[in-house]
Amino acid sequence: MFGIKFFLLVTLPFVLRFILAFSTFAPVAAWPVWSGIKPRNSRLATVAEFFNLKDRKMAVDASVWVRAMHGDKSAFKILSERCESDVRLTEKIYWKLLPFVSRLERYGA
DSSP, rough: OOOOOHIIIIIIIHHHHHHHHHOOOOOOOOOOOOOOOOOSSOOOHHHHHHHOSOOOOOOOHHHHHHHHHTTHHHHHHHHHHHHHHHHHHHHHHHHHGGGGGGSOOOOOO
């Protein structure tokens, strides 16, 4: 009824998403991991939500950015905390995805 194209475009990404979300089992990826998962988008907040991580992307009001541009030390502290939070969240996502990567590309030195 359905051909291989349907399987590759619809069924397989669904299966990969299910395995990633609900399992610690790690199959070897047949193609690049991200294109196989097909999340809504690549935003950090969306990916954290997809993996049901406790941590979420820290929301910062636009006024904080404006205050930081004018040299406000407290705004710098808030933005620094946000950056550190983003790094911790990215690390958690990295460790979630690592078992699904069949090989790592090494760039640079």
